Amino acid sequence: MSSLRDQISSSSPPSFSFEAELVSWEMPRSRPRRSPNIIICGTPGTGKTSLAEKVSELSGLSHINLSKYAVDNQLVDGWDNVLNCAVLDEDKVLDNLKEKFADGGCILDYHGCDFFPEEQMDLVVVLRTETSALYDRLKARGYPERKISNNMECEIFQTILDEARESYDEAIVMELTSNAEAEQRENARTLHSWIQDWIKTHSK
Numbered sequence: 197m198s199s200l201r202d203q204i205s206s207s208s209p210p211s212f213s214f215e216a217e218l219v220s221w222e223m224p225r226s227r228p229r230r231s232p233n234i235i236i237c238g239t240p241g242t243g244k245t246s247l248a249e250k251v252s253e254l255s256g257l258s259h260i261n262l263s264k265y266a267v268d269n270q271l272v273d274g275w276d277n278v279l280n281c282a283v284l285d286e287d288k289v290l291d292n293l294k295e296k297f298a299d300g301g302c303i304l305d306y307h308g309c310d311f312f313p314e315e316q317m318d319l320v321v322v323l324r325t326e327t328s329a330l331y332d333r334l335k336a337r338g339y340p341e342r343k344i345s346n347n348m349e350c351e352i353f354q355t356i357l358d359e360a361r362e363s364y365d366e367a368i369v370m371e372l373t374s375n376a377e378a379e380q381r382e383n384a385r386t387l388h389s390w391i392q393d394w395i396k397t398h399s400k
């Protein structure tokens with residue numbers, strides 16, 4: 197009498213195959229975003245917050261002023277005495293924002309951009325401002341000379357633009373000039389129509 201093992205090994209294959217079972221089981225994927233996530237970055241004073249507010253008004257996406265958000269939600273890791281601003285605890289920030297990023301529809305405004313996960317970002321906007329206009333804006337804020345010159349150097353050496361290009365696929369990095377108010381309105385319209393196109397394309 198044949199053993200159970202023999203019976204199993206000699207029996208014809210079952211009607212389903214193990215391979216087919218495996219193929220039908222997919223890796224869990226992050227849920228698709230219904231709206232894009234956008235970072236607006238650039239040297240302090242280039243107009244990130246004011247542009248993000250305008251785009252948020254036009255598009256309905258939610259604006260997160262990251263420096264303020266991090267302070268309000270205790271996601272900071274000290275104070276930078278040179279730049280005179282809070283130092284973010286990047287891990288805490290990412291952990292705090294991961295659900296929002298997964299849903300999509302965030303317009304983040306922050307001077308840097310390199311620590312956001314590339315797969316969660318759809319567009320990285322880098323604002324650029326001529327040095328004379330930037331100097332006037334920073335001076336009007338009453339910033340100390342050291343802070344002004346640090347920020348001016350950052351803009352002259354296009355530090356943030358390089359950071360964006362090194363951290364993300366260049367196809368999603370958009371450089372926009374932000375020297376005059378008319379330009380800011382134009383930038384807001386450009387980003388609004390980019391968002392509408394993105395939503396149309398991704399809802400098909």
Ligand SMILES: Nc1ncnc2c1ncn2[C@@H]1O[C@H](COP(=O)(O)OP(=O)(O)OP(=O)(O)O)[C@@H](O)[C@H]1O
Binds near residue numbers: 243246374378379
């Ligand atoms: N394109 C522009 N033309 C003229 N003025 C502008 C423009 N963009 C911003 N401003 C003005 O410059 C100042 C700084 O703008 P804003 O606070 O938006 O800059 P920011 O990049 O967010 O700065 P920070 O990083 O320090 O928060 C504001 O008074 C704003 O009205």
